[in-house]
Amino acid sequence: MPNSMVFSDVDETVIRIKSMFRFLEFYLSRRGEPAGTYDRLLGEIRRGADSGVPRQEINRRYYRFYAGEEADRLAAVGKDWFAHESERGLFVPETRHALDAHAAAGEPLVLISGSFFACLDPIAEATGAEWAIGTRPVIRRGRLTGEVLVPMIGAAKGRAVRVAAAVRGVDLADCTAYGDHISDLDLLGAVGHPVVVGADPALNAHAREAGWRRLPVDDVPFGELETA
Template sequence: MTTPSEESGPRGRGIAFFDVDETLIGPKSMFSFLEFHFGHGSREPGSYERAVAHLRAAAARGVPRQDVNRLYYRLMAGESVEGLRAAGRKWFSEAARAPGFWHTPVLERLRRHRAGGDLVVLLSGSFFACLDPIAEAAGAHWALGTRPVVRDGLLTGEVLVPMIGATKGVAARAAAAVRDVPLSDCTAYGDHSSDLALLSSVGSPVVVGEDSVLAAHAEAHGWERVTAGSGHPVPASGGEEPRPSRR
């Protein structure tokens, strides 16, 4: 996973925070990767379907989103970090070719932020296998996701704090403090009500898609909204474009 440091990325401008799944990209990276990984590994046939059914059943019972996130990583117990990194690169090379992988309007925003000198930070409940290749292709400076616990190079199945809900807001505030950037000079993009803490923490929140909770906040507070169309894949090496204006 991309690790932030005092020396990484531009200084002196704002920070642009991006949720990943269904905001910057169309699919849910964790499930897309899981299907690929289970289908190309030594798992028994039907393993992916059973795993997804288990996670969906937990969500249907009202298990909190962050706890469902933890259940996902228990599926990775015993997997090696290097094996997952390699699988993630293979997954991305295949998945990113599919129409609609990138949410084109949001990817274009990311490029403009970067070209204008903003630090670009991805925040996601996903993990390094998915986030590293996405961050590299999109041109993000940092990728902060859920961190699996690793011992002797293997995932234990446990995680530290899931990068879900309020944790995204905490991460945004910490990043702004580390970079000495006022939160009023930061922008954030999110598509789900669980991104509310992130969006509420910055000066320029942008709602992506049609989530009813976020739409209500956008209407009440004058937040910007972006319709994230699918369309064809967009190369993640576009030229420099004007920086988005701050509200």
């Protein structure tokens, strides 16, 4: 059994994009919605964020868009979405290379994200991740209710890391984590080898003070609206 694990945020850490929003756009198109529907829904989310609504609540609001949708259909659309995005070059090469090195050393990968199964399951399969821990929508009789259990945001990511390490019996001091945004601070701070990906000014400032490793990446813009 390995004595260490690797934990990683997903959006703009492992992949170049914000999966929840790109999936929503793809899903609405598949459903035959008018082109303006995505802009309207994204506008609702953005207005909430701009008015100071906490990220956890923004995350919850996003999943209400899927109320009544069949979980199996979302999973199927997720596979198609992943194939579509992969044609454009989905993964961050620098992070993917680092994760492949961990895999070669026999260290299991756990993805931790505010995104959900439709996006995370195909990404986990492609990266060889052992687990994908995301926000869990409430499902009743095969359909999403629009509510979630716990948004996998901020401190929840740190708790997930500690639980996963305890289940596997590994010492967090020997583990590595990757994250790109200041909201990943609890995730990164839970392990002995944190790695900051990309250009978030607040997170990079913390990394410099703490002596954390930084992984510069190309062509992944720092995003303002963070829900994952």
